[in-house]
Amino acid sequence: MNSVKGNIVILSQPIRTGKTTSLMNVVSRENSDQIYDGIICPDIAGTRKLLFIAERRVVDLEIPKSEDSIAVGRFFFDKKVFEDANKYLANLSLNVNDIIIDEVGKLELNNEGFHIGVSSLVSKFSNESASGNLILVVRDTLLSQVVDKYNLHSALICTVDEYFGANDTSVDSEVSGLILCGGQSSRMGRDKAFIEYHAVPQYQYLRDIFHIIGLQSLISCRANQTTLFSDNDELLIDDEKFVDAGPMSGLLSAFNKNENHSFLLIGCDYPLLTIKHLAILLSFKDFAYPAICFVRKSNPDILEPLVTLYHYSCREKLSEFYNSGNHSLNKFLSTINTLKIVVSDDTFLKSFDSPDDFNSFKAHFS
Secondary structure (H helix, E strand, O other): OOOOOOOEEEEEEOOOOOHHHHHHHHHHOOOOOOOEEEEEOOEEOOEEEEEEOOOOEEEEOEOOOOOOEEEEOOEEEEHHHHHHHHHHHHOOOOOOOEEEEEOOOHHHHOOOOOHHHHHHHHHHHHHOOOOOEEEEEEEHHHHHHHHHHOOOOOOEEEOHHHHHHHHHOOOOOEEEEEEEOOOOOOOOOOOHHHOEOOOOEHHHHHHHHHHHOOOOEEEEEOHHHHHHOOOHHHEEEOOHHHOOOOHHHHHHHHHHHOOOEEEEEEEOOOOOOOHHHHHHHHOOOOOOOOEEEEEEOOEEEEEEEEEEEEOHHHHHHHHHHHHOOOOOHHHHHHHOOOEEEEEOOOHHHOOOOOHHHHHHHHHHHO
């Protein structure tokens, strides 16, 4: 059905039937012949987020109740995010395959939420030629009201499966935790993997977290570190082919020995990480993004490569990047279709690299 272009399409089906998940499966796939834009609102680790599709940028939509929030039932959403989304939608080019708005509902019926963006794009598609379709996601109980409000009586109406076909299925991804312990720890003056922030060596703390969330964990280290760790069966020694490449050595070695695995890679010097943060990354594991990482709202152009989920689909590109003489995981993430999760409170992304950092942790968190 999506071979028909320049139309307005309504994807309508009951609530909790996987509409948003199917859309995430579609837009996360890397396909030069299919270019999507617009917005999707997935529920990630229990809270509603907003994805700007082409920018691959995820922000918090659901927030605590405040003067900056708007209420929908028992939920509260960020007014500023709605403003940003409306500007984004209103300025979109029609030279993409499809523009998606997930979803059009009660807020829009009251001229709130994404109403400005929806109205702008409906007008454009009614008066201009377009390369693709405008796709509006509407729950079945609100379908007739949305059709009447935006005069969509000529729109095509179907389900997600009918429109996208087999492209809306998830990607199976077996994920393992990868704890990077191979650094020299020169600034700290002692091996950071064995510093006790939480009453146990940090590598054990991270290993325990991975166990709680059901992931097998691997400890990435140098060959001369093996006698330091008690759990030799969990050790992943840097492959000789990839030595002296910093953190990339550990990830390349992991992919080389487990080529069908994805890896939730964590540096051993992030003691403020919690299960909640890792759960956010893991929520995206079955989509086809090659990597999922955090970025700071205060500095969104800097990606955090050592708290990142690397999907197995990026394995070949990572190898090519390394063979070209590049050893920076940060730069690698910027060359692929990395999904960027924007966080306002970025305290947990602080790496503890010096004795002063350790002393500060003990002073404030012990």
